[in-house]
Amino acid sequence: MNELTLKYGCNPNQKPSRVYMEDGSDLPFEVLNGRPGYINLMDAFNGWQLVSQLAKAAGKPAAASFKHVSPAGAAIGNPLSEVERRIYWVDDCGELTPLASAYARARGADRMSSYGDFISLSDVCDECTARLIRREVSDGVIAPGYEPEALAILKEKKKGNYCVLKIDPDYVPAPIERRQIFGVTFEQGRNELKIDDALFANIVTKNKELPASAKEDLAISLITLKYTQSNSVCYVKGGQAIGIGAGQQSRIHCTRLAGSKADNWYLRQNPKVLDLPFKEGIRRADRDNAIDLYIGEDYMDVLADGKWQNIFTVKPDVFTREEKRAWLDKNTGVSLGSDAFFPFGDNIERAARSGVKYVAEPGGSIRDDNVIEAADAHGMVMCFTGIRLFHH
Numbered sequence: 001m002n003e004l005t006l007k008y009g010c011n012p013n014q015k016p017s018r019v020y021m022e023d024g025s026d027l028p029f030e031v032l033n034g035r036p037g038y039i040n041l042m043d044a045f046n047g048w049q050l051v052s053q054l055a056k057a058a059g060k061p062a063a064a065s066f067k068h069v070s071p072a073g074a075a076i077g078n079p080l081s082e083v084e085r086r087i088y089w090v091d092d093c094g095e096l097t098p099l100a101s102a103y104a105r106a107r108g109a110d111r112m113s114s115y116g117d118f119i120s121l122s123d124v125c126d127e128c129t130a131r132l133i134r135r136e137v138s139d140g141v142i143a144p145g146y147e148p149e150a151l152a153i154l155k156e157k158k159k160g161n162y163c164v165l166k167i168d169p170d171y172v173p174a175p176i177e178r179r180q181i182f183g184v185t186f187e188q189g190r191n192e193l194k195i196d197d198a199l200f201a202n203i204v205t206k207n208k209e210l211p212a213s214a215k216e217d218l219a220i221s222l223i224t225l226k227y228t229q230s231n232s233v234c235y236v237k238g239g240q241a242i243g244i245g246a247g248q249q250s251r252i253h254c255t256r257l258a259g260s261k262a263d264n265w266y267l268r269q270n271p272k273v274l275d276l277p278f279k280e281g282i283r284r285a286d287r288d289n290a291i292d293l294y295i296g297e298d299y300m301d302v303l304a305d306g307k308w309q310n311i312f313t314v315k316p317d318v319f320t321r322e323e324k325r326a327w328l329d330k331n332t333g334v335s336l337g338s339d340a341f342f343p344f345g346d347n348i349e350r351a352a353r354s355g356v357k358y359v360a361e362p363g364g365s366i367r368d369d370n371v372i373e374a375a376d377a378h379g380m381v382m383c384f385t386g387i388r389l390f391h392h
Contacts, residue, residue, distance in 0.1 A: 001027050009038045028171035033155045034140060034163035040118055042069050044142040047120025048167050050074060050227040055122035057195060057219050058239070062122040063102035063129075065114040070229045070247065072113035074220065075105030075240030084108070087268045089284050090132065100129040105240040107136060110261050111288045118142070118163075125150045133157070137285060144169040193387060195222045200360060200383040204372050207381045214335055214358040214381070221337025222360060222389060228339070230390040233347075235262040235354060236335045242266075243354070251338070255347045259354040266331045266355075267295045267324060277313045286311070295319055331355035339389040341365040345374030352378040362388050 003020035004027060017038055021027055029044075036044070043066035054062035054076060061077040077098030085091040088108030096104060099121060107114050119133060121143035130150035133141060140163025141154065154164050178187045197215050199222070217236040224234045228246045233254040235243035243262030245254035267273060268291060276294065278287055290311050293302045299318060302308060308315045336351050338361040348371060351359065359375060363384030375382040 001030075003027070004031070004036075006038050006041075007035065014038075023174075028168045028173075029142070030166045032146070032151065032164040032166050034158070034161050036140060036163045036165060039069070040140055040163055043067070043118035044120065044140070044165055044167075046227045047071070047118060048142050050223060051120045051122040052169070053195070053223050053226075054220060057223060058216060060239075061099040061102050063099065063106040064120040064224075065103075065106045065117040066120060067113055067117050070232070071106075071224055071227065071241065071244060072117060073106040073109040073241055073244070074224045075102050075109070076220065077102035078105070078239040080104060083269050083274070086274055087265075089135075089287075093128075093132065096132075097126050097128045099123050099126055100132050103129050103132055107132075109240055109242050109265055110244070112292050113261075115285060115288075125154075127153065130154050135284070139163060140165065142167050191226065191389075191391075193226070193389075195219050195226070199385045199387060202363075202384045202386070203381060204363065204368075204384050205375045205380055205382045207376070207379055210358065210381050210383070214333070217335035218337055218358055218360045218383070221335055222385070225337055225339040225389045226391060228391060230339050230392060232339045232389075232391070233258045234337045235259065235351075235356065236337070237262075237331075237333065237355075242334070251340070251343060252346055252350065254338075255350045259350055262331075262334065262354045263328055264292065264295060266328060267319075270319070270324075270327050272317070272319050272323070276316055279311060279313055282311060295324070328354070333357050335360070337361070339391070341368070341388075342371045343367060345370045347371070348374035348378065348380070352380070356380065359383065360385055362386055 003018055006017040008015050009017040047064045047066040050064050051062040058076045064074040065072045080101055088104045090104045116137050116139055118139050119141040124145035125143040126147050127149040130153040134153055134157055142165040144167055154162055175190055177190050178185055200215055200218055221234040221236045224241050225232050231248050231251055231254045233245045234241050235258050242265040243258040245258030248254040290302050332355045334355040335358040336356045341362045341364045343365050357380055359380055359382040
């Protein structure tokens with residue numbers, strides 16, 4: 001099939017809409033179920049590139065959760081701890097396959113942003129992963145294939161309308177890419193940058209101890225940023241993105257946004273949050289919303305009289321600012337990637353409050369000395385990659 005007609009473009013008023021191959025070749029994907037939309041396909045193609053590169057770099061299955069052409073989460077298939085199984089709502093799912101673990105991590109890092117996501121999987125979707133997907137609110141999934149049992153499960157989702165795409169894993173796009181804006185055609189070479197350990201050789205801080213696990217996390221951060229709307233910053237720990245700040249005009253706002261998401265990820269692991277006394281029958285999405293409010297500044301939205309009774313069996317104690325800070329101080333060994341240089345040391349100061357120990361950024365700011373000094377003050381290891389990763 002050379003062409004696929006879509007319902008509409010980015011918005012319902014943008015018609016006609018289609019995708020097609022200019023050279024007359026077949027489209028590199030098949031629609032196995034449902035009907036993809038314009039934004040669905042943008043998420044799917046960006047997500048597929050991300051997970052396929054992640055899987056090659058790490059040698060493990062990878063998954064991504066995309067929303068509005070940026071990842072809400074990305075991860076490789078490392079096993080989950082018991083606490084992670086609880087905060088990702090998979091503690092009742094038994095043993096997970098590596099691909100299912102990758103998806104649980106990608107979906108679970110920022111569950112508020114992942115609501116209604118488009119999923120990308122690096123490997124053939126197995127039944128275990130399909131069962132996790134069935135439980136979540138999602139628009140669709142792209143993968144290089146599906147086990148028969150997995151496909152049957154996914155075809156039942158959304159009353160039979162769930163979008164299931166099969167990508168050709170051997171497809172290689174043309175080296176030159178084009179698109180139109182305002183009737184003007186833009187042309188550039190594709191970003192084929194390979195992200196590997198060589199990018200982390202130029203360590204500019206006094207601390208030069210960069211373990212293999214940190215190199216893997218830094219690679220995950222940069223690969224994720226390669227497909228995230230710029231400006232962007234990504235915090236990674238244990239093989240998964242735990243905070244992504246996308247599309248901000250100011251880099252410090254990227255760092256703050258991603259840092260607040262990383263903080264929320266860690267705060268959800270606190271016993272006060274894990275043991276919240278939810279009433280029977282509260283849906284996962286409503287639990288996610290309640291937790292997000294409980295750990296934030298607007299906690300009275302769920303703890304006020306007349307409100308907590310709708311969610312909890314017993315009114316929880318306030319999670320105080322002092323308690324949260326003490327808990328966050330336990331989060332260490334976090335890696336941070338930035339798609340462009342840090343212009344000021346304030347980014348490092350904010351990153352340090354979220355447990356960042358390892359940093360990868362291009363370097364090249366006129367204030368590099370100030371940024372390095374800030375990193376040294378916190379005992380960080382910082383690499384200058386010399387590579388910018390803008391994505392628009």
